Amino acid sequence: MHSIKSKANQVSGVPQVLLDISISGINILDCQTQTAIHRHSINQIQIVCQDNLDLNFFSYIFKDGEEQNNYYCHCFCVLTSSIAKEIITTLGEAFNLAYKMALQQNIPTNI
Secondary structure, rough: HHHHHHOOOHHHHHOOEEEEEOEEEEEEEOOOOOOOEEEEEEEHHEEEEEEEOOHHHEEEEEOOOOOOOEEEEEEEEEOOOHHHHHHHHHHHHHHHHHHHHHHHHOOOOOO
């Protein structure tokens, strides 16, 4: 996360995105065009965390593909630590709702 943080100081080089969070997963949208850059289903996401020193930074790690053991990390910087906390809380709520719905529908969960 430290290399990402150093790049974030140069705001012009950092793409601005919108996060669309739901029980289906996360859509990362281009801020200008509103088109999807990345999509990750909720069961692909392994962990969400916040930087312990700079609370404006958070990231999530996701597994790419069913049978591959490839893991990737997306790091984000937001304007305030409260925004980061709100996003992380929203992701936690999405995980909980998706898990409860899977249990009700007797769907095997990888969550």
